[in-house]
Amino acid sequence: MKSVLCLDLGASSGRAIIVTNNNNCLELNEVHRFPTKTLNKNGKIYWDLPYILNEIKIGIKKALKENANIRSLGIDTWGCDYGWLDENGQFFRNPRSYRTSIPQKVIDEVHNKISLEEHYNICGNGHFAFNSIYQLYHDIKYENILENGAKEFLFMPNLILYYLTGEKVWEYTIASTSGLLNAENRDWSKTIFQKLELPSTIKGELTHPGTTSYFLKDEILKELDISQNIPIVCVPGHDSACAVIGANLDNNSAYLINGTWSLLGVELSKTITDLVGLKKGLVNEGSLEKKIRFMSMTIGTLPLQSLRNQWKKENEDIDFKDFSNLAKNSILDNHIEITEEFLNTTDIENLIKDKYFKKYHSVINSKEDILRIIYNSLGNNYRESLELIKTLSNKEINNVVLLGGGNQDSFLIEIIKKSFDCSITIGPIEASVTGNALAQFKSL
Structure with missing residues (x-):
């Protein structure tokens, strides 16, 4: 029987669930659950990233103690949110939550530069106020985040993968929720980045799910006292993309x-x-x-x-x-x-x-x-x-x-x-x- 570990994070709670393929019947065993905590700072809501990452490590350790034959691990989360890294690859700050209101003037400014119709024609995304495109524009133009030391952003499931493996990944399904892709060619939209004056250096090439896997860093193995290293498969990072597979x-x-x-x-x-x-x-x-x-x-x-x-x-x-x-x-x-x-x-x-x-x-x-x-x-x-x-x-x-x-x-x-x-x-x-x-x- 093959078993895998699923880290499934929603905007309310996260779970570590072992899934075993027993004669083509999937058996689910939840070994750890935790609230995905937020912090309120100056009227803005941020995800408590150190806490969330610690709970994820607890979940991995519990799972391997429960089932030593886990073959791999996969991470999916809610869409749109992301975190920043500085030039040294360190977390720049806690990721802001989509529950923080982005000022309407920011959204209006975005669509003065690229109309709603042109934007939809390129990316096919809905225009929800919490979409990554508005958050990123706000960070860069109104918070001067790049001048203050931020360099690259990673979406939430990729941010977690980076912490565990040291590998930077921009996975396609989670990126597709951002309002920044060309939906036709499944890649970043040069037009959107140029019209909004977003530097191309804040992201890397897209990775498609199921094609690659990465391994836990030595320091994570040591911290969790894990003897065997298991691959983290680049599954669809967006939880609803995972759901449709099911x-x-x-x-x-x-x-x-x-x-x-x-x-x-x-x-x-x-x-x-x-x-x-x-x-x-x-x-x-x-x-x-x-x-x-x-x-x-x-x-x-x-x-x-x-x-x-x-x-x-x-x-x-x-x-x-x-x-x-x-x-x-x-x-x-x-x-x-x-x-x-x-x-x-x-x-x-x-x-x-x-x-x-x-x-x-x-x-x-x-x-x-x-x-x-x-x-x-x-x-x-x-x-x-x-x-x-x-x-x-x-x-x-x-x-x-x-x-x-x-x-x-x-x-x-x-x-x-x-x-x-x-x-x-x-x-x-x-x-x-x-x-x-x-x-x-x-x-x-």
Whole structure:
């Protein structure tokens, strides 16, 4: 039996999970979990990198103690965020978190230099305020980070790999979330770098996943008291790119990753940068074997999470598993638009009530109705997104594979089945870990 170690870091928690191939059945064994802590400095949020790296070392040591036959290791994380190195290859500062607001004037300035339409035509990325392109522009133009000693940036999974191995890698799938690539040729966009006056020296050549592996530095081996050195496989660094590997898609399948964000899409051999996609929030991001994930990126189960947190603060601790039963008790068939307002509100319940009243001139108050509206709205988003993807890709979709934590919500699956005019397959809940492991096994 072959085993690999997956380091899967989300924006809330990180895990070290051993995955064993036992007669073509993957067995997952979580050996370490930790919160991905942040620090607040002068109103900006940074990832606590020393803490995160230490927890990763703890996870590696625990895993090798649990299973001495681990053949390799792979790292995936959330997208867009990065850290800087100085001219000596040392960490320049903690990486800033995407949760830090980038001033609107920065975003406006970027698109005065390169229009939204031209940018989308080149990279195919959505224009979210947390995208790497805006963060980098802000660092260089407004924080003078290069003059202050920074030299190169590495995306989060590559920053971790660099710490463990000493090797600098700019992996394709994580780079494809940045707004800095030419989606057609799968490389950095010279046009974007030139128009924004970003030095080409801040990055290196792209590496495609599954093609290379690196080994732990001697000092890491010594610190962890590890006798054998295991390769770190360059798996897809972006967690959603890993998740799609776990979907096992065929040519007529789409995927729906159901988490805080919902990613619904298809894998293609080419990019689609029709401006309808720009208006509707469709993105092109990298996948294994240089494929493109053409998908909608919308707010997912975040409103449900926010409702639970708000009600808990109000001394009504309702478990997620009870949300389904409450929502089923409502007969409402309406929906509202789930927009970026939902990301930052501190009063999610009243936001839902207000949006419902403005649309239907009717009042809702019960928890059953509030929850039902969110479920209905998610289903409507998925239906509209899939229809648009089918139209723009000229692709027949006869099956959607559901991935991620949303698969534990029976009523959400019921709503999804009603929303799609095709069959539904339930894929793995631990989709990112599954894909991370499969990429490692393929490399081995």
